Amino acid sequence: xxxxxxxxxxxxxxxxxxxxxxxxxxxxxxxxxxxxxxxxxxxxxxxxxxxxxxxxxxxxxxxxxxxxxxxxxxxxxxxxxxxxxxxxxxxxxxxxxxxxxxxxxxxxxxxxxxxxxxxxxxxxxxxxxxxxxxxxxxxxxxxxxxxxxxxxxxxxxxxxxxxxxxxxxxxxxxxxxxxxxxxxxxxxxxxxxxxxxxxxxxxxxxxxxxxxxxxxxxxxxxxxxxxxxxxxxxxxxxxxxxxxxxxxxxxxxxxxxxxxxxxxxxxxxxxxxxxxxxxxxxxxxxxxxxxxxxxxxxxxxxxxxxxxxxxxxxxxxxxxxxxxxxxxxxxxxxxxxxxxxxxxxxxxxxxxxxxxxxxxxxxxx
Amino acid sequence: xxxxxxxxxxxxxxxxxxxxxxxxxxxxxxxxxxxxxxxxxxxxxxxxxxxxxxxxxxxxxxxxxxxxxxxxxxxxxxxxxxxxxxxxxxxxxxxxxxxxxxxxxxxxxxxxxxxxxxxxxxxxxxxxxxxxxxxxxxxxxxxxxxxxxxxxxxxxxxxxxxxxxxxxxxxxxxxxxxxxxxxxxxxxxxxxxxxxxxxxxxxxxxxxxxxxxxxxxxxxxxxxxxxxxxxxxxxxxxxxxxxxxxxxxxxxxxxxxxxxxxxxxxxxxxxxxxxxxxxxxxxxxxxxxxxxxxxxxxxxxxxxxxxxxxxxxxxxxxxxxxxxxxxxxxxxxxxxxxxxxxxxxxxxxxxxxxxxxxxxxxxxxxxxxxxxxxxxxxxxxxxxxxxxxxxxxxxxxxxxxxxxxxxxxxxxxxxxxxxxxxxxxxxxxxxxxxxxxxxxxxxxxxxxxxxxxxxxxxxxxxxxxxxxxxxxxxxxxxxxxxxxxxxxxxxxxxxxxxxxxxxxxxxxxxxxxxxxxxxxxxxxxx
Numbered sequence: 013x014x015x016x017x018x019x020x021x022x023x024x025x026x027x028x029x030x031x032x033x034x035x036x037x038x039x040x041x042x043x044x045x046x047x048x049x050x051x052x053x054x055x056x057x058x059x060x061x062x063x064x065x066x067x068x069x070x071x072x073x074x075x076x077x078x079x080x081x082x083x084x085x086x087x088x089x090x091x092x093x094x095x096x097x098x099x100x101x102x103x104x105x106x107x108x109x110x111x112x113x114x115x116x117x118x119x120x121x122x123x124x125x126x127x128x129x130x131x132x133x134x135x136x137x138x139x140x141x142x143x144x145x146x147x148x149x150x151x152x153x154x155x156x157x158x159x160x161x162x163x164x165x166x167x168x169x170x171x172x173x174x175x176x177x178x179x180x181x182x183x184x185x186x187x188x189x190x191x192x193x194x195x196x197x198x199x200x201x202x203x204x205x206x207x208x209x210x211x212x213x214x215x216x217x218x219x220x221x222x223x224x225x226x227x228x229x230x231x232x233x234x235x236x237x238x239x240x241x242x243x244x245x246x247x248x249x250x251x252x253x254x255x256x257x258x259x260x261x262x263x264x265x266x267x268x269x270x271x272x273x274x275x276x277x278x279x280x281x282x283x284x285x286x287x288x289x290x291x292x293x294x295x296x297x298x299x300x301x302x303x304x305x306x307x308x309x310x311x312x313x314x315x316x317x318x319x320x321x322x323x324x325x326x327x328x329x330x331x332x333x334x335x336x337x338x339x340x341x342x343x344x345x346x347x348x349x350x351x352x353x354x355x356x357x358x359x360x361x362x363x364x365x366x367x368x369x370x371x372x373x374x375x376x377x
Numbered sequence: 378x379x380x381x382x383x384x385x386x387x388x389x390x391x392x393x394x395x396x397x398x399x400x401x402x403x404x405x406x407x408x409x410x411x412x413x414x415x416x417x418x419x420x421x422x423x424x425x426x427x428x429x430x431x432x433x434x435x436x437x438x439x440x441x442x443x444x445x446x447x448x449x450x451x452x453x454x455x456x457x458x459x460x461x462x463x464x465x466x467x468x469x470x471x472x473x474x475x476x477x478x479x480x481x482x483x484x485x486x487x488x489x490x491x492x493x494x495x496x497x498x499x500x501x502x503x504x505x506x507x508x509x510x511x512x513x514x515x516x517x518x519x520x521x522x523x524x525x526x527x528x529x530x531x532x533x534x535x536x537x538x539x540x541x542x543x544x545x546x547x548x549x550x551x552x553x554x555x556x557x558x559x560x561x562x563x564x565x566x567x568x569x570x571x572x573x574x575x576x577x578x579x580x581x582x583x584x585x586x587x588x589x590x591x592x593x594x595x596x597x598x599x600x601x602x603x604x605x606x607x608x609x610x611x612x613x614x615x616x617x618x619x620x621x622x623x624x625x626x627x628x629x630x631x632x633x634x635x636x637x638x639x640x641x642x643x644x645x646x647x648x649x650x651x652x653x654x655x656x657x658x659x660x661x662x663x664x665x666x667x668x669x670x671x672x673x674x675x676x677x678x679x680x681x682x683x684x685x686x687x688x689x690x691x692x693x694x695x696x697x698x699x700x701x702x703x704x705x706x707x708x709x710x711x712x713x714x715x716x717x718x719x720x721x722x723x724x725x726x727x728x729x730x731x732x733x734x735x736x737x738x739x740x741x742x743x744x745x746x747x748x749x750x751x752x753x754x755x756x757x758x759x760x761x762x763x764x765x766x767x768x769x770x771x772x773x774x775x776x777x778x779x780x781x782x783x784x785x786x787x788x789x790x791x792x793x794x795x796x797x798x799x800x801x802x803x804x805x806x807x808x809x810x811x812x813x814x815x816x817x818x819x820x821x822x823x824x825x826x827x828x829x830x831x832x833x834x835x836x837x838x839x840x841x842x843x844x845x846x847x848x849x850x851x852x853x854x855x856x857x858x859x860x861x862x863x864x865x866x867x868x869x870x871x872x873x874x875x876x877x878x879x880x881x882x883x884x885x886x887x888x889x890x891x892x893x894x895x896x897x898x899x900x901x902x903x
Contacts, residue, residue: 091684097714102673102707106715109677109691112662113612115684117677133704136667137674144665146646147870148657181871205873237876284876 041222049191049223050080050156050212053198054118056230058088061116064202065092067103068120068157077122078158078217104130104155108137111153111207118202121157124173124211138207139182151207156198159187159211160254160305161353167341172306174253177209178282178315184208184236185282187253190221193280196234203233211282213255239286241293245275248299248366251290251316253279256303256354263359272367282312290316291323298329299366303359308336333362534741537788538768539758543817545825553767558832563625564605564762565827568597568820569838570845571621574630575793577849578637582651582797586857587637589651593618595760595792598819599724601625602765603692607773610689611720612678614662614671617652618724619694626659630848634856641902646870647862669699672708672721676782679717683780690718690776698729700743709750712782719782720772721752724759726791731804747784759787760819763826790817863902864890 044052058064070077072085072095085093096103100121107117121127127134138151160172177185184206188194194212201208226232242257243264252260257278264274275293279286294300300320302313313334320332338352510519540553547553556564575592582590593600600621607613613622620633632644636654639647645655645663655663662678665671675693682689699705700723712719723743727734740746747754753775757768765787772783790813794801801810815821827833864886868879875883890897 094715097710099703099707099711101703102676102711105670105673105704105707106677106680106711109614109671109674109679110681111677112674113678113681115681132667133670133673137665137670141663141665142872143870144645144648144653145655145657145663145870146644146648146866148644148655149663150873184872284878287878 041224042228043220044191044195044223045218045220046188046191046194046212047078047080047217049195050198050217051082051084053195053202054081054084055087057199057202058084058092060230061202063114064116064118065094065110066118066120067094067096067107069096069098069122071095071120076120078214080212080217081120100126100130101133104133105137107153108133108141108151111138111151112141112149116152116154116202118154118156121155123162123169123214124157124159125169125171127155127157127173134177134207134209135180135183139180141182142206143182150205152205154198154201154204154208154210156201156210156212158214158217160213161337161342161349162214164344164346164349165342166344170342172211172304172337173209174211174282174304175306175311175315177211178285178312179310180283182207183283185211186236186280187211187282188280189216189242189254189257189278192221192223192227193234193240193278195223195227196232197236197280199233200236204236208236211254216255216258219258234280237281237284237286239280239289240278241275241289242278243274243276245273245297247273247275247297248301248363249275249277249290249293249297250301250303250359250363251277251279251293252303253282253312254305256305259354259356260303260359262356263363266356266360267363270364270369272363272369274363279312285315285319287319287323290320294320294324295327298327300328301333301335301359301363301366303335303354305337305353308334308339311336330366330368333366335359335362529739530741535744535756537756537758538764539761540763540767541761541822541826543822545822545829547763547826553763554770556763556766558830560605561827561830562832564601564766565820565823565833566841567601567604567621567625568762568823569841570630571597571600571624572820573842573845574620574624574633574849577846577853578633579793579797581637581853586853587651589797590637591617591652591796592793593621595790595813595819596724596726597621598762598765598823599722599759599787599789602762603722603769606766606769607692608689609660610687611773612660612662612682612689612691614675614678614691614693615654615664616668616671616694616696616699616724617664617666618696620652620654623654623656623659623661626656626661628654628656628659628661630845630852631855632656634849634852635859638853638856638859639861640856640859641862642856642859643862646866648866648870669695669702669704669708671695672699672702672704673711674708675719675721676708676712676715676717679712679719679782680715683716683718688777690720690773692720692722692773694722694724696729697723697725697727697734697737697743698732699723700746701729701737709746709752709782709784713751716780717782718776718780720769720776721782721784722769723784723786724789725786726759726789728791728795728801728805730795730799731801733805742786742788744784744786752782752784754784754786756786756788759789760817760822762819762823789819792818861901 054066058066066081066084068081071081072090072093074095075082075085081093104119104127107119110117121130134155138153138155142150159174161170174185174187177183184201184204186197186201186208188197188210198210201210242261245264250260250264257276260274260276264276267274275297277290277293300316302316304312306312308314311334313336317332317334320328335354335358337354340352342352343349510517512518540547540551542548571593575594578587578590579592581587596618600619601624604622604625609626613619615622623633633654635643636645636649637651641647645653649655649663653664653666655661662671662674671693672695675691679691682691693708695705709721711717712721725734725743729737734742742756744754744756755768755772758764768785772785775781776783792810792814824833824838865883868875868883871879887903890903
């Protein structure tokens with residue numbers, strides 16, 4: 013829907029404003045929105061390496077369709093922040109070509125739904141070229157943009173692509189949740205010599221999270237391929253990524269009142285998947301619930317379930333519960349949309365089922 | 378919309394007498410009008426006044442008219458009539474509005490009327506007042522009260538640059554680069570090598586020794602002369618019919634054979650199917666199967682070269698079929714907007730597997746598409762070695778000096794089949810293939826010119842052909858017996874560094890092999 017907005021920003025240069033929703037004056041914690049985290053990560057990487065450049069629709073003059081690239085055009089100039097015509101296939105191809113040569117492009121898709129128009133270049137060119145050229149041509153490119161459902165944008169703006177990109181060898185797929193994740197993982201992605209698909213979430217851009225001093229250091233980056241335990245627990249493991257981590261944490265609070273101590277794992281990296289941490293957690297709690305926004309068939313939850321069965325089958329005390337979005341194109345009407353996406357109540361119910369605290373709703377379907 | 382207003386106010390016009398099959402038409406028109414357009418027109422009335430004012434200065438009421446009034450196109454057989462109609466009514470546009478109903482009547486038998494030729498691209502200034510210009514995003518445009526469509530085609534096709542005639546004689550007054558003896562001979566010898574290589578490797582596939590092959594027969598001149606005209610620093614993004622460039626740059630016949638057989642000596646580690654060559658040291662980007670993906674990538678590489686201030690350009694190839702891909706539009710448009718130094722070379726060889734160019738596009742070939750993107754373009758005879766050499770040299774110099782893209786369309790003919798999986802005699806006549814193979818062969822023509830200069834003799838020809846044949850056959854023998862790449866190459870290069878899961882898989886595979894040695898192929902080293 014934002015694609016329709018084509019107005020250029022006023023000619024007057026905009027000062028880079030870092031908007032902090034609340035200022036905490038303690039020395040250890042500072043709050044930062046995910047948007048600011050991404051913006052500062054891009055800023056730091058662009059100043060550290062002159063080969064990094066941004067490309068995408070509305071990233072320059074408009075300051076970014078979601079204001080993630082605010083102020084960067086003013087700071088680095090039009091050669092390093094390139095506003096592109098509306099051709100995903102075109103600018104993805106150009107980005108891949110530039111990466112072949114040795115530059116480090118960061119290609120922004122207004123949403124990953126539109127990246128489907130460029131998917132041949134992402135998969136057949138970016139992901140496979142290092143292998144097919146026997147290591148001679150590496151593709152140090154980052155594809156980033158919002159992924160998954162926003163609010164009231166309909167079917168062609170709401171699909172989650174984590175499972176699709178997660179299936180491709182040659183790609184790395186990251187799904188940050190908090191500001192610290194966003195900041196650290198984006199820096200790691202830009203520095204990585206392999207093509208990275210960086211799936212953000214539009215609704216998380218405005219959310220603020222506390223960040224430690226360490227994160228603010230320019231040299232900081234989060235290692236790729238490591239999940240994070242957001243909340244420790246001992247009764248059941250809830251594995252989620254992106255926005256669903258927030259929902260899982262809320263569900264864990266509700267469950268705590270019922271005496272269920274849930275462990276919430278933030279995957280952070282879909283490919284490579286942190287198999288060892290998921291296994292370690294399940295071996296500790298013996299129960300697993302996976303949560304994702306995307307379509308259920310062949311989803312991330314299906315992969316996690318399969319790997320648990322392969323590695324830790326004997327440790328499971330209950331079948332794995334898989335929560336995913338409804339198997340329909342996303343409806344627009346607000347009530348239907350709400351029903352098509354996992355909500356906190358769904359996570360609570362599924363976790364209780366995994367703990368044998370409730371009878372399945374549809375026992376006879 | 379204004380037209381609809383008329384229809385509401387003066388419905389009588391709809392039923393004015395029409396010359397042929399008028400009752401049929403009348404019936405249909407009235408049906409159409411009342412059933413389809415009446416409701417539409419009612420709701421448009423509300424906005425019609427502003428739209429009318431808006432439309433008065435616009436040039437194509439007919440487009441709207443046509444879309445509204447002609448739901449069933451097959452019924453109105455005069456498809457191109459609206460243009461001639463425009464020609465008839467341009468003098469006094471307001472007259473148009475009064476005769477709206479008659480337009481509908483006239484449309485019916487346009488095929489009987491000899492159409493006035495629509496204007497060619499260039500506009501004459503006589504009937505335009507030069508002070509009348511308006512600005513819009515994109516710049517000022519003069520406006521004209523005439524309705525003039527740019528024709529979809531010109532009377533004459535864009536001419537083709539050619540230096541040698543079919544007998545190898547330079548045309549009088551032809552302008553071309555001077556080619557010294559050394560370069561001329563190297564070009565000829567490379568063309569012969571390419572031709573022989575293609576023949577023998579093709580036969581090898583037919584014998585089952587390699588799985589697949591694609592020849593460049595008929596396009597040797599494009600391959601070699603282009604390579605000769607470029608510098609070794611220029612980065613090539615091939616489609617798949619340009620192995621001659623690698624040959625020119627020093628890729629040996631043995632290296633070609635190693636790639637085709639996927640041996641351990643293949644620089645590509647046996648990862649790619651045959652003819653998908655790639656060589657970093659020769660600045661030849663690995664061939665990618667999806668068509669035309671290399672075009673926007675070339676713009677990206679060129680942009681990088683520009684940022685690095687290098688004296689080199691990116692050169693991207695495509696065939697006539699590749700120009701239909703979306704990436705062709707994106708690549709050319711982008712290169713023009715970003716002012717990237719790319720040389721786009723289109724090998725228009727008449728066939729995209731079995732699709733002839735008449736089914737591929739309706740424009741005058743590919744050269745006219747350049748102007749649509751703001752790219753300078755030229756059409757050359759792709760079977761004329763000297764023409765290709767001179768034109769590419771000139772184009773490259775322009776690309777680098779002006780840092781802008783250029784499009785070159787090289788006309789040629791694909792003598793061979795599309796690939797070893799194709800039998801082109803199924804969709805084109807044998808005699809056509811024979812004609813291009815013999816009478817219009819680029820090698821024959823160029824050889825005559827070289828020999829006439831005293832630089833080549835028949836004895837040298839036989840000797841060269843014999844020695845190349847032997848070399849290629851030998852390369853095949855050796856490659857056939859060489860070991861395949863080792864097992865570890867299955868897992869490397871997926872990522873920059875071997876990830877944990879692949880490391881585990883390799884370990885488990887090696888353990889399985891140790892346990893079941895007899896099931897593992899003998900020619901794959903561990």
